[in-house]
Amino acid sequence: MTVLARLGLSVPVIQAPMAGVSTPEMAAAVSNAGGLGSIAVGATDADGARAMAAATRARTDRPFNVNLFAHAPARADPRREAGWLAALAPTFAAFGAEAPVALGEIYRSFVEDDAMLAALLEAPPAVVGFHFGLPGADRIRALKDAGCVLLATATCLSEAEAAREAGIDAVVAQGWEAGGHRGVFDPAAPDDRLGTMALTRLLAARAGLPVIAAGGIMDGRGVRAALDLGAVAAQLGTAFVACPESAADAAYKAALLDGDGRTAMTDAPSRAARRGA
Numbered sequence: 001m002t003v004l005a006r007l008g009l010s011v012p013v014i015q016a017p018m019a020g021v022s023t024p025e026m027a028a029a030v031s032n033a034g035g036l037g038s039i040a041v042g043a044t045d046a047d048g049a050r051a052m053a054a055a056t057r058a059r060t061d062r063p064f065n066v067n068l069f070a071h072a073p074a075r076a077d078p079r080r081e082a083g084w085l086a087a088l089a090p091t092f093a094a095f096g097a098e099a100p101v102a103l104g105e106i107y108r109s110f111v112e113d114d115a116m117l118a119a120l121l122e123a124p125p126a127v128v129g130f131h132f133g134l135p136g137a138d139r140i141r142a143l144k145d146a147g148c149v150l151l152a153t154a155t156c157l158s159e160a161e162a163a164r165e166a167g168i169d170a171v172v173a174q175g176w177e178a179g180g181h182r183g184v185f186d187p188a189a190p191d192d193r194l195g196t197m198a199l200t201r202l203l204a205a206r207a208g209l210p211v212i213a214a215g216g217i218m219d220g221r222g223v224r225a226a227l228d229l230g231a232v233a234a235q236l237g238t239a240f241v242a243c244p245e246s247a248a249d250a251a252y253k254a255a256l257l258d259g260d261g262r263t264a265m266t267d268a269p270s271r272a273a274r275r276g277a
């Protein structure tokens with residue numbers, strides 16, 4: 001049975017998990033309409049995830065996706081952190097803001113968050129997705145044994161191959177033009193920055209997993225194009241940002257709706273990190 005059939009989707013559309021923007025209301029509305037809604041819990045803790053999942057379940061009995069950050073946990077490096085603080089000092093000064101004296105880790109990775117795993121296993125969601133990497137085999141096994149369909153973001157073939165070898169059920173092919181931070185596994189690794197078209201057809205041909213295309217898809221014609229390239233579904237983020245159910249602030253929505261066509265690529269900091277700023 002295909003992944004979409006397992007989930008009972010009638011529309012090949014996944015509402016992208018968007019930390020800080022997607023909401024239980026949004027996820028439920030999309031799932032109720034026959035697509036797959038997603039909540040993003042990468043920026044919250046186990047209790048926050050429990051609350052978001054419960055709020056989604058209160059609004060739909062359809063499958064939904066719970067999305068986690070699975071990045072390599074940060075390692076303290078005083079010299080590098082001092083470099084970042086020095087590099088950012090003029091920016092804080094320009095806005096009259098007080099610069100921090102030290103860097104803290106704001107997002108706990110699922111790879112080491114036992115409380116988050118316990119929260120998921122208490123009431124397993126139909127779908128669990130990973131961004132920025134993959135958790136260990138024990139966590140993947142536990143979630144699969146609990147009946148979860150597993151998704152992972154891939155920005156290149158080697159990440160998709162790692163996902164397949166780890167037992168992931170379908171891969172989100174996230175092109176360079178995708179909104180939000182690209183889910184690269186290792187910011188220091190070589191990066192071809194493939195766009196959605198090239199990446200989707202590459203992964204559909206070579207990854208050996210169902211592919212969900214993501215990046216720059218805004219309407220039915222874009223979804224159709226993704227399917228024509230070999231994807232089983234399309235994942236749309238920016239298209240949902242201005243919806244009534246979105247938690248985006250008014251300035252973000254206005255910039256999208258009245259935009260002048262400018263796009264900011266948000267992986268610029270990871271390029272700076274590679275340079276050792």
Ligand SMILES: Cc1cc2nc3c(=O)[nH]c(=O)nc-3n(C[C@H](O)[C@H](O)[C@H](O)COP(=O)(O)O)c2cc1C
Binds near residue numbers: 042214217238
């Ligand atoms: C504001 C915002 C936040 C995002 N946060 C996440 C996230 O928490 N987890 C994740 O897997 N992807 C996240 N993404 C990426 C989306 O899953 C998806 O790949 C992307 O939105 C697709 O490109 P599009 O915005 O052009 O449709 C985010 C995207 C946006 C726009």
